[in-house]
Amino acid sequence: MGVDEPDMTLGPDTSRNAPNGTEANRVTLRYFAWVREKVGHAEEEVSLPPEIATIADLVDWLRRRGDTYASAFARPEVVRAAIDQTHVRTDAALHGAREIAFFPPVTGG
């Protein structure tokens, strides 16, 4: 098998490994409704430090990133989360997540 052939196995995506050998956990963060307005943008890509294991960890980490995040997550208990477009609780593990979304309780219908 040539080196240019795509890797079709389900193992870790080594192309995402950081130069120093630790995996750079790249995820897309998405924000909706007033969470989006307070954060100031709808979407961003971030590299998560390895110690960020759960939604609750991520919220704590985001709150330390600046005033807009601190404002959006001032009352984290009223912010809901989804991993890869499925509702999750704050203790949900981020391992393998590609897209993590934060939003207020839904009000459709």
Place this chain on the structure above:
Amino acid sequence: MAVRVEPQDFDIGAEIASLTSGRTDIGAVVTFTGTVRGAAGGQPITSMTLEHYPGMTEAELARVEAEAHDRWPLSASLIVHRIGELRPGDNIVLVIAASAHRHAAFEAAEFLMDYLKSRAPFWKKEARPDGNASWVDARESDTAAVERWHKRSAPKV
């Protein structure tokens, strides 16, 4: 089974006709239509804007619909939810549940609405005549409405 998320209005009669066309196994069709109220908390509103989470919205609505089909013998169903800016009186949401008999259709339509309101990622923002706008808060009564279905699915022993 079908779900649609779109800005344009829907025609309830046309949707029922489309769902039941050529079907003779259906004996009951229940529809629910949600519309925009012209006031919130005693204050008039000029418009309501619906934001959603493209992709997750459709996935959640499909999950809710599949759950209804698991619980009741439904012959057909449809969920249509509008997005974007709506005016007082406009349609917001349409749910249709069709079954051989009315009880399943009535219950499934109510279940679909209760679950949709608690799970589908939509958010409403209301604009008032003074130009201010605010996000609608989730209601405790909607949480209670969905919880009664949990009780029913897991009876005490």
